[in-house]
Amino acid sequence: MVQGASPARTPTENWKKSNSKETRFWPKQGCTLRDRSGHQEQSSGIRGLIDLLIQRGVTDFIVSPGSRSTPLVMASLERAELKLHAVADERAAAFYALGLRQGGRRPGLIATSGSAPCHWHPALAEAAASQLDLILLSADRPVDLRERGAPQTIDQRNLFAPQIDAFFEFHAKHGEPELVRLSHFLSQTPKTQSIHLNVPLAKPLALDDGPPPKVDLIPEPEQASGEMQTRQELDGPGLVLAGSRAHREDCADRLATFLQSTGSTLLAESASGLRHHPGLQGFQELTPPQTTPAWVLRMGHWPTATPWRNALIQWSDAGVPIIGIGPEAQKNPLQKDAPFLPGSIRSQLATLCAPSSELHTYLGPTRSINRRLPPEDRLLETLANCLEPDSILVLGNSLSVRRFDEAVRPGHGPEQVYCNRGVCGIDGQLAFTAGLAKAMGRRTTCLLGDVSLFHDLNSLQLLRESSVPVQVVVLNNGGGRIFDHLPATSTMSPADHRRFFQTPQQLDHHAIARLFQLPYLCVKPGESDGLKRWFETQKNTSLIELDFTAQ
Template identity: 35%
Template sequence: MTRPRPRSESPATDFSVALLDEFVRLGVRDLVLCPGSRSQALALAAAEFERLGALTLHVRIDERVAGFVALGLAAESRRPVLVVSTSGTAVANLHPAVLEAHHSGVPVIVLSADRPDELRGIGANQTTEQRGIFGPQIPTTDVPAPTGAEREPEYAARIARDAVASARGAVHVNLSFREPLSAAITLDGVDTEWTAPASATPIEPVALEPAAGTVVVAGHDAGDAAERLARELGAPLLAEVSSGARFGPNLVVAYRELLAEPGFGDEVRRAIVVGHPTLSREIPALLHRPDVEVVVVRGRTSEPYDPGRTARIVDAIAVHGEPERSWARPWVGRWVAASRMLLEQPSTAPPIDASRSSTPAEQSAYAKHVLAELRRPVDRRMLVEAVWAATWPHDRLVLGASRLIREADRVVPGKRIRVHANRGLAGIDGTVSTATGIDLAVGAEREAAGAARGVTRVLLGDLTLLHDQGGLGLVPGEPTPRLQVIVGNDGGGTIFDGLEVAASADTAALERVMLTPQRVDLAALAAAHGWEYRRAATRSELDQALTASELPVLIEVPLER
């Protein structure tokens, strides 16, 4: 039921207040907005709700940044987050974040201000067709301009309820407003008593029995249920780095290599897919095979992952029975053992006995060896392993769409930490902004619980950083994010070096139109936004930078192409 409010001189303001009242009652706690004239009623109402402690307001200059901040807040909190924009190109700039939210199943609700009907289609300023601007896949409600009618607050509340109920990904509410576009308001209170929505119809799980030749594939956002499922089925766990399931005794890190190896991949007869796999070609090749039964567990994404178009799609799985030790232990054991063997590197550490030697020559040799190791230039494997080792359960790790997430997926060991990545469409858009939203959500949760905060680390390539350099902006009067942005800088999009095009295209053309070289001074970029800057070219410099206390910090790591 809507809270009775005294009417103002602006129907736009009254409608905005009623709308936000209901969103808050439904559990929404964060709203991201950019400035604009047509959206002023929503913006000023949001500021009043924040004054009363009912909402946390996040103000950004650029709608592209705002959309991804909202995405990060929602991805971490698992609650719907509102993002407010004015009309015209402002709405279109939200499109990348809206698409990522849709394809990742992250609840982001866009509230876009629009001109009323009489100003549409006549060439009015800042007016375009905003109804359905994000495409048919995004649930959209077009709201006529309020007039001050008696039942409009109930209508606004219903719109909020419908938006939250539909927010299994992105939702668009397009709100027309007439002048007067706002009026002064002072609210006497807000109903923040949130009641969790009633549980949906219980899901009936599909029964599966353990069987030899089964593997569990954990793609992005699979969660720890995938790890448990692998143990219950007696199956190797092929878990991507952002799956949330990259831990446990059945984990197989070197799954790419083993899927191509005789005696491993060719003996797979059933694949259970949880989450959204995006980081290898070997997984979709496996799921295309006619001799492999594929069962896909439906997740939060808009589409189940079924590259072979033959999978059995289920909502949940219940394992009946236990795997027989006679086949389960050798089946899982040889995958795990082979993976560990493939990941082993020749040790570069000096003999430990040399450190305790009383012989000056041996002591000197030991010291030189240690010094040489600390001065060793950072390569991609060293970088991803160092960042992974520095991150703990109270931290967050955000991986950009670059060579580095694939390198991490190839080599980092099992560890139960929270890893985020925009893998719905796997674009380089908005990575820093997403990480900012994630960090703000973590900070609010830890502050409410009286718990200590960790660090949000962002590992990305140079082009991914530059694509979202607006996300580095620090907002006066708002919390400063505890971010470490670690940039593997190889001077351009060298991920294309590993694709077939590199072998067939003209070298000069490939360099210009695919690799897109850049020479941006990242130290100057950091300084322009008020960030600390570190350059880490060696192992010792990287270790020192990752333990630096100055936050936010941009850490540039030069890498060979």
């Protein structure tokens, strides 16, 4: 080798040198991917994008790691008014964001290109069904790399249709004109809608110095309220059925007046937020009345409990009007053209009244509420009584929410109970709880099944890191026991039933707790003394196993 000359490169080194990741895929004619002249524009475009989102009200970003998204993260880090959270798994990140949104914050998600944003989909399905909005920022490879076999590159446009209608591809390198285009788009998209912004980014994946261009957010046009204000008379005493999320707005006092004046009865799920309200307790039942009501007023999500749903079917067949009220009003799987009163529950309740001012009596004060409970349900009631009334409770789907609703009477347990009943997934429940606990800043408990825990196991890490203690209570009944009630159960072999439906994981929950360095308690029905002490003394996130496997 000649002194001073650069060492000879091997063919592989030569290839590597001349084929940096982005030049290996030859750009289509007329564009150069290595052109750095657009870098300054890209940087200011990204800063302007984050600025517009802050103007729209975004408070937090949940960041999952990746290189393509670097400029988005860096621009967010520059803004002191934003809170950034790191969640490695994108599916958990999206459920965490959903929890934050449920708790009143306005979060956005940031992920890299390829399969990463695809993992947001389950949480978006729940968000859409529960009318919660999220902002999604997916970084993308430059547009010219699409459909050319480039690594980590898929078509990310409209990835989430039909869950989200609002999609915008933001070309940061076009700088200010692109920001003006985005501002128009945002003004046309109501804040209640989730938005997916796909952001193709070229190398270098960093930010140049320089302030963002100042583009103002164009205000949304005023929406007509469209609420019906005519007074509506409801003949005869009826029934109000409150599913989860019925109490999104403070409607309890209006509802109490309405129940009183119409002589009606209330069936309220825990996650309706109405069950524990002191003014409503005298009107409540836990099981549907034997008498057919003259009408049913339904608010929040469609009910979870099978007896309630069966009663609705029976009444619907008998021609009882099932009137939807509030944001979820229009959804009625039984009656396609069922009457509904959209808009706010509070204002709609004010329009409803009985024909005369005379007080009606229907079922009278609570009866089905005072009954003997089996040992497992008593343990759930003990659990409810261990929880402070102003703490937060998240109920997992499947039997957790059903059993809790059946076992725990009005007035017991926390007032604020949440459950993802939009699409009833067993996924992401711990991540959702972590986000909600963070947003609310209050002690939080999550009760969920053993398969549900397994499904979101990695989110125990989020809970371990949570600044607010979260008690994870796993109702371990040896698999997905809701499937014991499948009509086909009697026609298949027990082995097939276990393998394809119950899917018992047979995991050692104590070992799981150790893996995530969480304190652990195991409680069996009839041995609930330790539970109360645990809740009184436990200051950290912990895992509590309710061991129902012997039942």
